[in-house]
Amino acid sequence: MSLSRRNFIKVSAVTGSGILFSFHMPKAADNNPFVFQPNLYIKISSDNIITLRIAEQELGQGVSTSLSMLLAEELEANLETIETEFIPYNKNLPDYQNEFGLTTGGSGSIVAKWKAMREAGAIVRDMLLEAAARTWNTSKDNCYAKKSFIHHQKNNKSLSYGQLAEKAAQLTPPEKVVLKTPEAYEIIGRPTPDLKNKFVATGQYKYSLDEEVPDMVFAAIVLYPTKDAKIQQYNPSKTLAIPGVSRIVEFPGTPKNASFNGSEAGLAVIADSTWAAMKGKKMLEDNVKWDYGEYGKKDMISLREDFKQALKEDFKERHQKGDVDAAFNREVTKTLIVSYENPYLAHGLMEPLNTIAHVKDNSCEIWAGSQSPQYTCYHLAKILDMPLEQFTFHPYPSGGGFGRRYFTDFVTQAALISKQIGLPVKVTWTREDEIQHGRYHPFRQEHYRGGLDKENNLVVAHYRGITTHAWGAGVDLIYHVPNRKVEFSIRDSPLHFGSWRSVGAHISAFGRECFIDEMAHFAKKDPVEFRKELLQKMLDEMTDANDNSDRTKFKKNQLPRYLKVIDTLRKKVNWGSVLPENEGLGIAISDYGYGRAFTNWRSSVCGQVAHVVVKDGIWEVKKITVVVDCGTVVNPSGARAQIEGSIYWALSPLIYPGIDIKRGQVAQSNFHDCKFLRIDGAPEIDISFISSTDHPTGMGETAVPTLTPAILNGIFNASGIRVRNIPVKELRYRYA
Amino acid sequence: MxxxxxxxxxxxxxxxxxxxxxxxxxxxxxxxxxxxxxxxxxxxxxxxxxxxxxxxxxxxxxxxxxxxxxxxxxxxxLSENGTHTVQLAWQVVDVPQCGYCQSGQIMTAAALLDRIPQPTEADINRAMKGNICRCGTYVRIKEAIKLAAKNISS
CATH class of the missing domain: 3.10.20.30 (Beta-grasp domain)
Known part of the structure; x- marks a missing residue:
């Protein structure tokens, strides 16, 4: 970085409670002109408690622990005494130049803060060392930092960071700091239990649903059931007769003009308790007459019909190389045509969405767990026609995010309700609301056509994907096929689309990894050898390409990662060994994320082998073996947790039906008919990381995409049954 | 009322x-x-x-x-200072992710160990099957219950 380090840090004394070091740590890819805008604060209190204030949101990915670890590593702080706070969005926190300044998603927190967080720690440590040296009238070289104390090398003197902070704050921050080399890490790479565990285990960890503010009232909502529904009439009398219910408020919908905004209109039942509001909601639902609109005529049958129609219409081209038609006509001796289908899927966040909002004439205050507090404020500023400076967003840990809380709908609705009643209101979604008004993993069908020449080489692949949203439309084939064409078509969806843990990668990897497996069997080749050969050929193509495009740079770095992961995985599972009857292994690989210059053009790569047993029409998983290359692993316990969670996340849609649509609405309503994996169905998982000192490349979603194809390929190897649509309908899961 | x-x-x-x-x-x-x-x-x-x-x-x-x-x-x-065997095991095994379902998981697990201090895998599955975790902490819940059982017996 060329800017003077002095520009990155400001120190201010906080009355009574300690010293606050404020940093502007630019995101690694930040090229904007420099303005001091703090996005990281380290407070050292006189009793030697270090508080890290971060802009990242805690969603269960353990970000407060892993960022604390990065800080503690260089600060030489006692990790156990670091506390984390989440920075509220307010007028004192300057605009980050764009509305996505405070978002948490895309498995990007550690990726973005890997260097910045350690540098912040090193800068403050250096200042504390200098402060101690001056106190003892010696040089910094005679002092060392350990566990939140500075010690004198030559005698027994020591001072706590808390004792030194005020003096350190008077000093000029160092121009340059040298970060530790990997051999010197003491905290990074050490499996560390999440720092919030003791609060969770005692019920003290607070989500926004557990918050209350003075004069707060409670609300439950009845959202418009379809995209273009209207109210014909409703009778409020029975609802208003419920003790505790005070009124019913109509709130408008807001337009969807960007990926994550837009919200449904509805009716809010205002009450003096959550229970009264929920009872009122139920009563009101029975007393509304809807016009379901044009979307009210849609269901999965009509959507499938529309997807059939799409096949007769033009597709958009995403990628092409060689000549697909010529190859099929001249070279191909055997053709395989296969299609895969991926359902709509809900998030099922354990903490139903909720928000406390208080909108006054010149202020809007929000309490919520969100992945995008700042983006939400930008959106609300337009909706409420209120300057950004008048917003305060108190972020809370989320009881699950998985992409759902990137969307602004649940906060917008609460703000619109508060604006009308002039009181702070806590809006609690019911489970039914959460299942029926989600932002869903898109429904998608993929049609693959592959051709082998007379030597059984894969010479051509043609992909046509039909989907309900642009995210992840098309596919990155990753394997070398000399003639290839990727096309897609996007159709209108009755349901709102969403980012569902791993977003487009989940959808793409399923079809691609099953197709390549089918082609391997079709060519009578081993699926591992077949993949390796085609990845190596792709690497050769990229090496020969000799262009300097970002894509080529990415591919050149990424393909060796793939090859290494496959080789490691193959050895781990003893691929090719003879298994008992009815058992089979299935392999799949995928990456998640995109390469950037500061990650040396790499993203995380995951390979999985599913050991599947199929017997008497029942399938089960003996074990999932996982190999991941995600660069440096900051917290192995947290990283493993993300892999375990990703696998169980991806397993539910293989077992249980996805979201069904009837009359333009979600047919399911709660956990009894929108089912998710339970403990007895959770198979054993064996995880290894590729040992690496590379820049971290993210861990929250990496292991989701590979699970589906690994299992489906495993089912084929165990039984000869080729499943191409999920959930698996040909067989029953043992623990369904 | x-x-x-x-x-x-x-x-x-x-x-x-x-x-x-x-x-x-x-x-x-x-x-x-x-x-x-x-x-x-x-x-x-x-x-x-x-x-x-x-x-x-x-x-x-x-x-x-x-x-x-x-x-x-x-x-x-559940305990005076958060020191119930199950609460401690949950922290050692690093069970929680988002943490939201964990009060319910811990209460169910504590009741299981009251009834069956040395549960089998099947006992654990039967008792814990009613508790959903969307973060997928299942494998660690099992491990933590086994650890708690071990600590009870020693």
Whole structure:
């Protein structure tokens, strides 16, 4: 970085409670002109408690622990005494130049803060060392930092960071700091239990649903059931007769003009308790007459019909190389045509969405767990026609995010309700609301056509994907096929689309990894050898390409990662060994994320082998073996947790039906008919990381995409049954 | 509306609520004991699990009027200082991710170990099957229960 380090840090004394070091740590890819805008604060209190204030949101990915670890590593702080706070969005926190300044998603927190967080720690440590040296009238070289104390090398003197902070704050921050080399890490790479565990285990960890503010009232909502529904009439009398219910408020919908905004209109039942509001909601639902609109005529049958129609219409081209038609006509001796289908899927966040909002004439205050507090404020500023400076967003840990809380709908609705009643209101979604008004993993069908020449080489692949949203439309084939064409078509969806843990990668990897497996069997080749050969050929193509495009740079770095992961995985599972009857292994690989210059053009790569047993029409998983290359692993316990969670996340849609649509609405309503994996169905998982000192490349979603194809390929190897649509309908899961 | 008296975590509270109010919402909205969570409202997910006379119950499905002279324990009262074997095992094994379902998981696991101090894999699955975790902490929940069982026996 060329800017003077002095520009990155400001120190201010906080009355009574300690010293606050404020940093502007630019995101690694930040090229904007420099303005001091703090996005990281380290407070050292006189009793030697270090508080890290971060802009990242805690969603269960353990970000407060892993960022604390990065800080503690260089600060030489006692990790156990670091506390984390989440920075509220307010007028004192300057605009980050764009509305996505405070978002948490895309498995990007550690990726973005890997260097910045350690540098912040090193800068403050250096200042504390200098402060101690001056106190003892010696040089910094005679002092060392350990566990939140500075010690004198030559005698027994020591001072706590808390004792030194005020003096350190008077000093000029160092121009340059040298970060530790990997051999010197003491905290990074050490499996560390999440720092919030003791609060969770005692019920003290607070989500926004557990918050209350003075004069707060409670609300439950009845959202418009379809995209273009209207109210014909409703009778409020029975609802208003419920003790505790005070009124019913109509709130408008807001337009969807960007990926994550837009919200449904509805009716809010205002009450003096959550229970009264929920009872009122139920009563009101029975007393509304809807016009379901044009979307009210849609269901999965009509959507499938529309997807059939799409096949007769033009597709958009995403990628092409060689000549697909010529190859099929001249070279191909055997053709395989296969299609895969991926359902709509809900998030099922354990903490139903909720928000406390208080909108006054010149202020809007929000309490919520969100992945995008700042983006939400930008959106609300337009909706409420209120300057950004008048917003305060108190972020809370989320009881699950998985992409759902990137969307602004649940906060917008609460703000619109508060604006009308002039009181702070806590809006609690019911489970039914959460299942029926989600932002869903898109429904998608993929049609693959592959051709082998007379030597059984894969010479051509043609992909046509039909989907309900642009995210992840098309596919990155990753394997070398000399003639290839990727096309897609996007159709209108009755349901709102969403980012569902791993977003487009989940959808793409399923079809691609099953197709390549089918082609391997079709060519009578081993699926591992077949993949390796085609990845190596792709690497050769990229090496020969000799262009300097970002894509080529990415591919050149990424393909060796793939090859290494496959080789490691193959050895781990003893691929090719003879298994008992009815058992089979299935392999799949995928990456998640995109390469950037500061990650040396790499993203995380995951390979999985599913050991599947199929017997008497029942399938089960003996074990999932996982190999991941995600660069440096900051917290192995947290990283493993993300892999375990990703696998169980991806397993539910293989077992249980996805979201069904009837009359333009979600047919399911709660956990009894929108089912998710339970403990007895959770198979054993064996995880290894590729040992690496590379820049971290993210861990929250990496292991989701590979699970589906690994299992489906495993089912084929165990039984000869080729499943191409999920959930698996040909067989029953043992623990369904 | 009715006037009710309820013993929660050894403390007796008196309050007035609608008679059909589920115990869950009494705990949360009336007594401000927010450790017990709302997950589904129909007894499908277990996030609201509390102990009633030592047995695990889904507090979202128990109207306040049906509780008579019974002793309720919530996550806040499971131990004096958060030192119940299960609470400690949960931290050592690093079970929580988002943490939201974990009060219910811990209450269910504690009740299981009260009844069966050395549970088999099948016992664990049977007892814990009613508790959903969307972060997928299942493998660690099993491990933590086994660790707690080991600590009980030694």
């Amino acid at each position: 009715g006037k009710y008296s309820l013993t929660v975590n050894k403390k007796t509270h008196t309050f007035e609520v609608a008679s059909d109010t589920p115990l869950l919402w009494v705990l949360r909205d009336t007594l401000k004991l927010y450790g017990t969570k709302y997950g589904c409202g129909i007894g499908q997910c277990g996030a609201c699990t509390v102990h009633i006379d030592g047995l695990p119950y889904r507090s979202c499905c128990i109207p306040i009027e049906s509780i008579k002279d019974q002793s309720i324990v919530t996550i806040e009262g």
